[in-house]
Amino acid sequence: MSGEVMRSVVVGITGASGALYAVRTVAALLSSGARVELVVSDFGRRLLRDELGEAASVERLSEYLSNTYGDNVRAGQLVVHSNRDVGATVASGSYSCEGMVIVPCSMKTLAGVAHGLSRTLIERAADVMLKERRTLIIVPRETPMSLPQLRNMVASAEAGALVLPAMPAFYQGPRTLDDLSDFMAGKILTALDFSHELFPPWAG
Numbered sequence: 001m002s003g004e005v006m007r008s009v010v011v012g013i014t015g016a017s018g019a020l021y022a023v024r025t026v027a028a029l030l031s032s033g034a035r036v037e038l039v040v041s042d043f044g045r046r047l048l049r050d051e052l053g054e055a056a057s058v059e060r061l062s063e064y065l066s067n068t069y070g071d072n073v074r075a076g077q078l079v080v081h082s083n084r085d086v087g088a089t090v091a092s093g094s095y096s097c098e099g100m101v102i103v104p105c106s107m108k109t110l111a112g113v114a115h116g117l118s119r120t121l122i123e124r125a126a127d128v129m130l131k132e133r134r135t136l137i138i139v140p141r142e143t144p145m146s147l148p149q150l151r152n153m154v155a156s157a158e159a160g161a162l163v164l165p166a167m168p169a170f171y172q173g174p175r176t177l178d179d180l181s182d183f184m185a186g187k188i189l190t191a192l193d194f195s196h197e198l199f200p201p202w203a204g
């Protein structure tokens with residue numbers, strides 16, 4: 001036994017378009033050997049099925065990830081929590097968990113985080129990250145954005161969150177949707193301080 005402690009990260013998936021970003025991020029974290037504490041909202045569950053098919057439903061996600069991204073994902077550990085269980089481990093600051101990403105983040109959940117509502121486990125875990133001064137990454141997806149939505153991003157950033165919009169870049173010459181999701185997942189892993197080779201660094 002190496003005695004190495006597994007790094008834990010909460011991943012929240014909500015009902016904004018971009019399921020591919022979410023599954024790519026979860027797969028990359030698992031491949032890095034992380035423990036992923038997954039919380040999916042009701043609309044997030046619908047999103048996974050609508051955008052990726054029944055095979056990507058939460059109940060079958062482990063199998064979907066290894067079939068799609070390879071057996072490397074087995075290096076990590078996937079733990080699924082109910083979004084209704086605000087008494088789950090990740091709802092407490094005493095639980096050892098170094099960071100969280102909400103990907104994709106709906107405007108509704110963004111509003112809940114910005115205003116500290118803690119109505120669901122995703123919102124509560126995000127609140128814990130902010131109060132404990134841990135890394136919280138929000139990946140909002142909406143276009144165009146209303147003034148309240150823009151203000152909620154500012155409020156979240158002021159509270160300590162990193163707002164990392166779902167805005168893939170084209171200077172890497174992406175050819176496929178996987179290239180685009182690799183880029184977003186790579187930006188998220190970098191922000192969580194995980195090394196990765198999801199896209200080559202800009203060479204100037």
Ligand SMILES: Cc1cc2nc3c(=O)[nH]c(=O)nc-3n(C[C@H](O)[C@H](O)[C@H](O)COP(=O)(O)O)c2cc1C
Pocket residue numbers: 013014015016017041042043044050105106107108109141142
């Ligand atoms: C097909 C579909 C696509 C949606 N896309 C978005 C979106 O891109 N961004 C967003 O903020 N909300 C989007 N919504 C609306 C949210 O899913 C809705 O506000 C929901 O209540 C969010 O709840 P949650 O944050 O708990 O997942 C979409 C809804 C559906 C059914």
